[in-house]
Amino acid sequence: MKLDEAKFEALFIPPAGEGKRCIIRAVDVRKIYRMGTVETHALRGATLDIYAGEYLSIMGPSGSGKSTLFNMIGALAKPTSGKVYIDQVDIAQLDCEELAWLRCRKIGYIFQMYNLIQVMTCLENVMLPMSFAGLNSEEAREKAMFILKLVGLGHRPLHKPAELSGGQQQRCAIARALANSPEIILADEPTANLDLHTGEEMIELFARLRDELSVTVISATHDLKMLKRSDRILWISDGRIVRTARPEEVDFTSGDFH
Amino acid sequence: MPSPIRKQVKLPLSVAFGVVMQGIRIRLGRSLVTLAGVILGIAFLMSILVGQSIRRGVAAEVNTRREVKRMMSFLTAETGPLDDRVIGVVQVGPLGVEELRFLKQVAAAKVSRLNWVTRNGAQAPGGLAAAGRVSAVSEPEVGRDASAVLLAGEGEVPGGAAAGALLDGARQKVLAFTRKSATAPDVPDASVVQLERDKPPEELEQERLEGQRTRFRTRWIIVISLLVTVIGISNAMLMSVTERFREIGTMKCLGALSSFVRQMFFIESGLMGLAGSILGSLIGGLFAWLAFSFTYGADLVGSSLDLGALLGYFALCVAAGVILSILAAIYPASFAARMVPATALRSTI
Ligand SMILES: Nc1ncnc2c1ncn2[C@@H]1O[C@H](COP(=O)(O)OP(=O)(O)OP(=O)(O)O)[C@@H](O)[C@H]1O
Ligand SMILES: [Mg+2]
Numbered sequence: 001m002k003l004d005e006a007k008f009e010a011l012f013i014p015p016a017g018e019g020k021r022c023i024i025r026a027v028d029v030r031k032i033y034r035m036g037t038v039e040t041h042a043l044r045g046a047t048l049d050i051y052a053g054e055y056l057s058i059m060g061p062s063g064s065g066k067s068t069l070f071n072m073i074g075a076l077a078k079p080t081s082g083k084v085y086i087d088q089v090d091i092a093q094l095d096c097e098e099l100a101w102l103r104c105r106k107i108g109y110i111f112q113m114y115n116l117i118q119v120m121t122c123l124e125n126v127m128l129p130m131s132f133a134g135l136n137s138e139e140a141r142e143k144a145m146f147i148l149k150l151v152g153l154g155h156r157p158l159h160k161p162a163e164l165s166g167g168q169q170q171r172c173a174i175a176r177a178l179a180n181s182p183e184i185i186l187a188d189e190p191t192a193n194l195d196l197h198t199g200e201e202m203i204e205l206f207a208r209l210r211d212e213l214s215v216t217v218i219s220a221t222h223d224l225k226m227l228k229r230s231d232r233i234l235w236i237s238d239g240r241i242v243r244t245a246r247p248e249e250v251d252f253t254s255g256d257f258h
Numbered sequence: 259m260p261s262p263i264r265k266q267v268k269l270p271l272s273v274a275f276g277v278v279m280q281g282i283r284i285r286l287g288r289s290l291v292t293l294a295g296v297i298l299g300i301a302f303l304m305s306i307l308v309g310q311s312i313r314r315g316v317a318a319e320v321n322t323r324r325e326v327k328r329m330m331s332f333l334t335a336e337t338g339p340l341d342d343r344v345i346g347v348v349q350v351g352p353l354g355v356e357e358l359r360f361l362k363q364v365a366a367a368k369v370s371r372l373n374w375v376t377r378n379g380a381q382a383p384g385g386l387a388a389a390g391r392v393s394a395v396s397e398p399e400v401g402r403d404a405s406a407v408l409l410a411g412e413g414e415v416p417g418g419a420a421a422g423a424l425l426d427g428a429r430q431k432v433l434a435f436t437r438k439s440a441t442a443p444d445v446p447d448a449s450v451v452q453l454e455r456d457k458p459p460e461e462l463e464q465e466r467l468e469g470q471r472t473r474f475r476t477r478w479i480i481v482i483s484l485l486v487t488v489i490g491i492s493n494a495m496l497m498s499v500t501e502r503f504r505e506i507g508t509m510k511c512l513g514a515l516s517s518f519v520r521q522m523f524f525i526e527s528g529l530m531g532l533a534g535s536i537l538g539s540l541i542g543g544l545f546a547w548l549a550f551s552f553t554y555g556a557d558l559v560g561s562s563l564d565l566g567a568l569l570g571y572f573a574l575c576v577a578a579g580v581i582l583s584i585l586a587a588i589y590p591a592s593f594a595a596r597m598v599p600a601t602a603l604r605s606t607i
Binding site: 067071076077078086087089094095096097098100101102103104105106109111112113115116117118119120124128129131132133134176180 | 262263264265266267269273280281284285504505508509510511512513514515516518598599600601602603
């Protein structure tokens with residue numbers, strides 16, 4: 001019998017932390033973008049564990065590799081080297097149907113540029129991942145309306161993204177990420193375009209998802225309120241993880257936390 | 259407990275169909291441009307096929323008309339004007355198109371009667387028997403008061419004595435042949451005329467060469483029009499894939515399978531191909547018809563149109579349009595299906 005080494009190896013990764021389940025593990029993940037002769041080292045060996053039910057914030061200057069890290073741990077692109085495990089399974093070993101399942105059911109993405117489908121209405125955007133998951137359209141419509149109300153977009157489900165404000169589009173993107181009740185939410189600056197009040201509401205929503213449904217929330221953010229609400233903050237700079245801390249260990253009043 | 263990672267389910271075609279229909283509806287302007295590419299190519303193909311058929315039909319029609327006219331003038335040269343005359347017709351077998359047309363014209367002229375006899379078990383043409391002035395008679399009666407007796411049809415010609423018997427009671431003993439390549443029987447006391455219907459060999463050879471040249475030209479033009487169609491359609495499909503790079507990538511990020519993406523493209527191109535080629539063949543056919551009506555006259559073109567052939571060309575063009583569209587989508591579809599999801603997140607298109 002041929003032994004699947006990576007899957008076998010994955011079985012022996014000890015659960016990290018005290019009784020906490022490691023839902024995502026990245027081991028020495030590197031990503032090099034090659035454009036002609038120019039190489040960009042977007043990630044230079046990121047190693048991290050993310051625990052189930054954790055609210056993790058990632059900080060870092062523009063171009064430091066946050067979005068790249070998200071793509072790697074979200075199974076949206078292959079790292080140049082290094083391994084990513086989701087639920088102890090090396091995702092490099094998954095076939096495309098399993099990857100699609102993972103992207104559809106397990107992870108909810110909120111992209112930095114929203115990536116709403118422009119030709120679809122807000123409601124249809126939220127229904128799309130549900131139809132990929134095989135839900136029939138009545139069930140999907142009902143659930144999508146519920147989620148849209150949750151993010152405060154219940155009053156304009158039939159608008160196209162182009163007809164919505166930036167913040168409304170962002171909320172539509174958040175609603176879409178919640179479509180298939182994911183265990184993990186990967187959010188790339190999810191509150192960047194929201195006003196204070198709505199931003200707080202969304203942060204509250206993420207916190208509730210974590211508290212009541214043990215959803216793991218990972219978000220890149222510079223939003224103070226969000227950082228304070230999170231369980232752990234992780235700093236990334238020039239493709240390396242340079243610091244992790246709990247919010248209570250960070251002095252948010254000084255410039256130190258940048 | 260972590261839930262095990264499973265395989266994404268394959269969606270029914272109707273889901274892809276719905277997404278495609280919506281895309282087409284929303285991007286109506288863009289879809290119409292794509293459609294126009296298909297329409298143009300197929301209209302070109304159809305107009306060439308129909309034009310070809312019309313030209314052939316017109317040539318045949320002109321030939322028939324000329325032949326009929328010649329037969330008519332042969333007959334009237336023997337008998338004088340047909341007004342109030344009795345003409346006997348002995349049909350020895352099935353009639354050719356030209357003979358039939360000629361006999362119809364004779365029947366339609368102001369003859370007082372057309373005595374009709376069939377031999378060798380030939381079937382008298384239906385339309386003629388219904389006309390008032392045609393009367394089926396028994397064989398010896400056919401020549402009674404007749405100015406001429408016509409021997410028509412493809413069959414055994416009665417010999418000398420039998421032919422003479424047919425002229426019994428005729429006013430003028432004229433026995434005329436309308437059939438091609440027949441040997442006239444020798445009939446005493448009668449003038450036997452054979453309508454010169456066979457073309458001289460030089461002319462036949464000329465026609466054959468001409469036919470060959472046209473066939474070659476037609477094939478060549480058809481190949482070019484097919485190329486135009488293929489290039490038009492694949493260009494349109496490629497445009498639509500680059501245009502939707504971001505959208506497709508986003509769908510893959512949200513859990514769409516590659517097969518779903520491929521399906522979307524094939525459904526879209528198939529629909530475009532179907533709609534475009536139906537419209538294109540109608541437009542192309544109509545265009546050819548109008549253009550040829552203009553040059554040859556609507557009457558000539560109208561009477562040479564072959565409905566069966568037209569339907570055949572229509573089916574051919576629609577099939578070609580759909581198949582070519584689907585073929586043209588192979589490359590864009592596999593390109594889109596292979597795309598790495600994350601690329602969609604940076605693309606601004
Ligand atoms: N597809 C790509 N091709 C080439 N270079 C890329 C690509 N994606 C990212 N990079 C480069 O990798 C580096 C990290 O990019 P990344 O998008 O991860 O930064 P970021 O931390 O998300 O920045 P921001 O806060 O502005 O979103 C940048 O230098 C960027 O130019
Ligand atoms: Mg980014």
